[in-house]
Amino acid sequence: MSENIEREPATPTGGLSRRGLIGLLGAGAAGLAIGATGGALTATAVSKQQADATVHPFYGAHQAGITTPVQDHMQFASFDLADDATAEDLQSLLQDWSYAASRMTQGLDVSASGAVGGSPLAPPDDTGEALGLPASALTLTFGVGPAVFDSRFGLASKKPALLEDLPAFVGDALDPLSSGGDLCIQACADDPQVAFHAVRNLTRIAFGRARLRWSQLGFGRTSKTTSAQATPRNLFGFKDGTANILADDTSALKKHVWAASAESPAWLAGGSYLVARRIRQTIETWDRVRLEEQERSVGRDKAHGAPLSGGDEFAEPDFEATGASESTAIDANSHVRLAHPDMNNGIRILRRGYNFVDGNDQLGSLNAGLFFLSYQRSPEQFIAIQKKLSTDVMGEYLSHVGSGVWAVPPGASSGSYIGAGLFS
């Protein structure tokens, strides 16, 4: 890094950089907007319906969107930095994104001049489709991929040793066009229009510095992070996320989710690692499988999500209990057993996945499945479990078509920005 970068004050709350404004407005209009002192219409003229709206703080020790009560909708996006992007570009982009995120998560427009702009002769800063909508519990969570630490930005010395592209797994059928990426944004909200609006405007801000690589809309959260949330169901019709790590389980979060300096660089302490997997489910085949076999694959009953060894949804599975025949009640290759901490040296991960439906193919088969997201203290946790799942009976009905891993910096304090630790 240059001295210049280190001397730059980290003050995203001061507004967007000139590069960010050019992204929003175009090079010609940016000067116009900067020069404008405000037209007849301003963003403040547009009332926001904020009553009853959940607002999550943007600044804090950890980024929001990890332990936050899982919202109903998600827009995920992966970005590639421009071929000619510099370390300064990366830094200013993270500053601009933090500034914009600190506003949008509070239900505000992307910048102070808003959706109706500073001048009728310039494009408005904000695209406007969330005007009048409340914050809708929006969280924006940013990640940095392995390639950011190559020779391009002088950040090799900051690279987390654990941050490597994931190895190949059984069931992989990865499409490079829905895998990887230098940076990622997870937008979660209770209104998909609010989540989409955030990603769209952050994409605009990145213009010239980073470009949208792939993106995914999701609904029907397939996990929960508070005991008050009902366990949702995935597209196989089963409850998903019963045994997830909950937001109030501080010791489990410390042990399994938050990156720590024992094995991660200091700048990442209090952050995490995010794994995304786009998992297509072969819906039509699954739907022809008899109930008994569906339940054997999962290891839980379909109605209540209880382990097949007995009890209710939250009963601990008993992998030794015998079933009707001589075998165990819970199949040795069932999903619940292979993914269970007891089979994985106590390893746990925090899941935040969503269902997705992207139309159908020419044969009438649904292009649908699970957009799996997990946060963990080390990618090794995901890798170990996913390797264990190589004999998962349920895997017969899954294809992993997208994949990515990112380091998720800790939260920013007010006046700073996400990823500031990379540049100090």
Next chain:
Amino acid sequence: MSENIEREPATPTGGLSRRGLIGLLGAGAAGLAIGATGGALTATAVSKQQADATVHPFYGAHQAGITTPVQDHMQFASFDLADDATAEDLQSLLQDWSYAASRMTQGLDVSASGAVGGSPLAPPDDTGEALGLPASALTLTFGVGPAVFDSRFGLASKKPALLEDLPAFVGDALDPLSSGGDLCIQACADDPQVAFHAVRNLTRIAFGRARLRWSQLGFGRTSKTTSAQATPRNLFGFKDGTANILADDTSALKKHVWAASAESPAWLAGGSYLVARRIRQTIETWDRVRLEEQERSVGRDKAHGAPLSGGDEFAEPDFEATGASESTAIDANSHVRLAHPDMNNGIRILRRGYNFVDGNDQLGSLNAGLFFLSYQRSPEQFIAIQKKLSTDVMGEYLSHVGSGVWAVPPGASSGSYIGAGLFS
């Protein structure tokens, strides 16, 4: 039609046909399920969280989902009848769909044996992902396309003269794989998982009789059908649907929406015609257009949706009022003017469109836009307005990539089924 069809009682409330059960379970399992007297788990064992859930009646003079207060989410699906499908297949499919829709719209499983089935040795009737979810205001609206009246089913004499494939329009870039179809289902709900669940299970029921041709998930309703609903915004950031026909405007519905025997066959009276258009918006270009030009294209201001001739959102546009220069305040080629009843011999349509986002292309451009849906007494209403829009300034930022038109039968009375009039 054969005598046999006419003699068959129309009693979809009695349960699914054997063909429908084969669709759900497969040919081998269907006999098993029919023979089963119920396993340890039954659908009734699964509690439904119906408190506070809006439930719309399925039976009635008109199909639900037309004037129903527009829900927040939509799953649309178009189907092709099988090459060897008979008139009996079409009739039994409409009966089975009606039976299943009469259940799912009330928050019930697709059939009485539900998501955990009648036997563990058979696939469950219901796929289960909506277990525990309330009805969520689900409506299911069925349509019949022009090709159903060709020589295949002996229905030529029933064909509505108005039901023809739409003509080509300026801005068309139609993909046949997201256009047309013999039958369509519009599922609207306040929860996308509930809407998807309905279409998925109706698709399964159709197995062997009809196959999914294309489908579309939508969110962020871009219209309203009651004055209590706030006007939503489309992905151009503008309010959309301000001047829609409202559910309590009985005379406008009669004049513009409900098919009548003056020009439609008797079996369609009280029904309507549905036009669907998948309209991709060139988001990135629009976002670089200055506010003044965006507003000129639409003919309304961005903040409040008021016509540029003055007043509030609901003020009548004054197309003669002069603007700052010598031209009119509302541009002659603005969207609001060209689509206005005053420019179209008083023609109005009832819109029920949704925003859609289907990821992005390899250049990073969003594959997003408006899934336009409109109901009208005659497709000629849509055709006239769409022709008028050929000089629409906003059209520069739109590509129509999908299209379809269907006759929407009137509602069914309890004990009958949607489309019964086709077979009597």
